Amino acid sequence: MKEDVVHGLFYKLTGTLYSAEEFTSNRKYFQNMARYKYDGYKQFSPGMRFIERFALWLNQFHNMEDRKTALNFVKNNLVYISSPELDLLVSSCFPDVIKPILINKIAYEENIPNYRVNEIVNSIEYKKILRQSLFFGLSDGARTEIFRRSNPATISHEQVYQTYELSTKRADKMQEELRNDLSDKLGRDLSESESKFKILFLLDDFSASGTSYLRYDESEGKIKGKINALYESIFNKTEIENVFDTENLEVHIILYLCTEQAKNSIESNFNRLAEAHRLRIKPKLHILHLINNSYKLTKENSNGIIELCNNDKYYDADELEDKHTGSVKFGFGECALPVVLYHNCPNNSISILWAYENSKKFGGLFPRIPRHKEI
């Protein structure tokens, strides 16, 4: 669509809602935000740009008041994480989270004050533990390729793996690389303990409810989720068990973005996980950017957007709900988030943001690609 035509449509939909100065301000604001962030949304259909999608989205609201509420929400409450922003979190992950973990571990074990950073980082113990660490992605959102490239000459490619589902063959190969690298570094053969991995870093981009990572299924009386699956694969497979120092294995879960709700949910299940696998050391959760509870949309803080979400005219239950989800008016798990990630809008955000583009009743502003689609 021609730019002037798109802006014309935008004017037609919102021009009468605002003074001339406010309209100019809105036009400039959304134009700039589109250029800097929103146009980069990966799930827009080919040729579609933000302003155009925005105009079409606003056009679905049945009256001017709703339209104004929706526009003000996008202007004042939307949290959009762009690709460069997420890249920044991924590339900060090693220096800001992982390195301090390793430094503190060596500082404690070698009895060196942890502020003597250079001494620790140059020590053979630090180099050894760094090589005895593995980095697994918990989903494709972990962006392990960015993580790897941001830390050249620090981490070997053989230490990074895109998924947490480790095959025996792959585990053996990793261990072999560890043996070769470390014996080169130390200039001697390794002991059995030295040739096992001691720290496992699990990386992922975002968690809103935390349930896919770790949850307790009351009906089955079992702990479930990706983290549990990983522990099962390490502790229950004898061949893989030999690759890790299971007695002393430290597991650090690192999420680039995480809500306070997810953090509490994941951490509350650590005790059950430890019991289930008879762990001596419980895993630890680290978050690069915490989305605290104040972002969760409520009647009090959302200036009418919750009422819009509740309106059935703007909710296509047939398209959005399935047996896993139940009602997702306010997002999966009732998270009611105003968050959009540049590659796909999380379904934990309010549905008017992510409703599928082909929904007959109402399409989202940043339409989501469905994860579980019935074929």
Place this chain on the structure above:
Amino acid sequence: MMINPFYSRASEYIELDDKFLTLFSPEILSIFNQNSFNLWKNINIIRSSPGGGKTTLLKLFTPQVLKKLRETKKHQDHDREIFSCLKNLDVYDNEENIKVIGTLLSFNTEYVSIEFLQFTESQKIRVFFSLVNIRIILSVLQSIYFLKNFTTEEDYSRIGIVKNNDSLPLSIRNISNGFDLYQWACDQEEFICKKIDSVYFDNQKIIDGTDTLYSLDLLANQNLTIDGKLLNERILIMLDDVHNLSAFQRQHLVSTIIHKRPPINIWISERLKALTMDELFSEGDTEGRDMNTIYIEKFWQKKHGSFEKFAKSVANRRIATPFETRDFASFLIEEFEESEHKRIKDVIETIKERVLAEYGTTLRYQSWISLKEMSENNLYTQAIEWKALEILLYRDKNKTQLRLAFDTELNEVDLGNQEGSDVKAAAQLFLNKEFKLPFYYGIKKICRLASFNIEQFLSIAGHFYEEIKNNKIKKVVTNGHKLEITPERQEQIVKYYVNKIKWNELINKVPNFSQIRIFMDAIGEYCAVETYTPNAWNSPGINGVAILMSDRNLLKNTALKDKNHMYHSLAKCIADCISYNLINFDLNYNCKNKTWMILYLNKVYCAKYNLPMNNGGFKEKTLKDLLSWFKNGYKAKNTNKLIL
């Protein structure tokens, strides 16, 4: 979508020389064409408020731009005009050779960090001067590199240094070519910066500093050769943003340059805020045999027509990108639309009824009233005429009551004598105040609002551009919607700009603005009361106040220096207002056998207080009055002066 072309600055485009030239308006070069101005013999100090156009002006004299201009003038009329102006200034010779090797050295705030080192004052200056010397050497060498089409660093060896003298640091006395000098300067700069940045700075092993600007002697064109021949071109060193230095550094730098009488050309550019309080009150008056001080805004103030031409030219260059064939002024409608006619007719009727009721039965005014009734001018002009008549009749009635001369009928000639442009301008303001008929519209007034500051003009014009863009969008929705902006909308935009944008900017930008605001409001409100009197005694109105020069001297010489002086805070407030371009001033203005310092509100704030934008309208005040305003704001004493 295109970024608002009024919000980018020409000086930002130095890396894109042709874009820079496209946005450059040659009218600014007229500041070098003043009488008795010798561009190439003197040190030039160029001062203005932020956005006066200093950096843009200086960047024109850099080799990259001058070389580009020599190429582009062949096929661009606009560039040919700039080229011709520069040729007149002796920047190019008849064979189109560039005769100036200009180098632009911008001072950032990092130099101030030297002030925080554990040094004595003299050591700090020695380190600072060392860095400045090195920067000057490297910049001049780089400018020669560009101008002489050098291709590698080794080409620096084509530069010869004729003689070194005793004022130079020992380490370069034996250097005889540009390449060695370049290497030496790079090493020295790295060494000094490392020393400064080092956490373990050792006071004892101090940097080999200097307290002279030896680079100015070293780089004189008679001291440099290229391929064995003496350099023909002038060396021009342009020190930009000198206000970013500390007061101590700036004072030493400027005074050293002035006292040195260097054999090369030096231009210093700085914002008014760099001036000391004392200098602010005296326009930084440091004129001398070997130097010129140019105040860009002051220069334009004396040549309002030229500024208007300059501003229009700048605006046309900006608007040309999205609207190729149109002038910026053509978007600003100056005539009222037909839809407004009924409103104006009502205004005329209201005033006419008032005039007839008050003066209609007096024989003395019959012919004046008849003349207005017969007027065939356009409706808005008629409204102005009726309002002007009301003002004149009010004046005359009060005079004739004193003279007791009711019977003499006034004729057309009397009316012509009294109904000058000032009364008509006052009438326009009164119509604006009483009937909300727009006053601040049209290209002339928009140029006036800029207060002779080009960035201020661009900021206002940028808001008009957004409106034009909105109109373009509306045209898509409503066929026939005009791109042009009506007078009423122009005034709304001006008011929005000054009340919401500009005023809010000041809150963040100007220190102690809450106090300054009280003082500004007081001047504005006082001027409004004095402007809107029924007889418009000072038509078209006032927008400034004046204090005696003797009072100004008291503020400058005593109050500013003594923190306990009763006028110290007032003096500081006035200095801040001048420094932040809230107030413009004139010195030594003769009136009523006394000399005055006039403090005018910056024109853009005239729109805030509904004041005229002409210069010359002021009222005399005492320091006591101003102090009272500064502390408590202005409170109108005689409310019967207000007509509305």
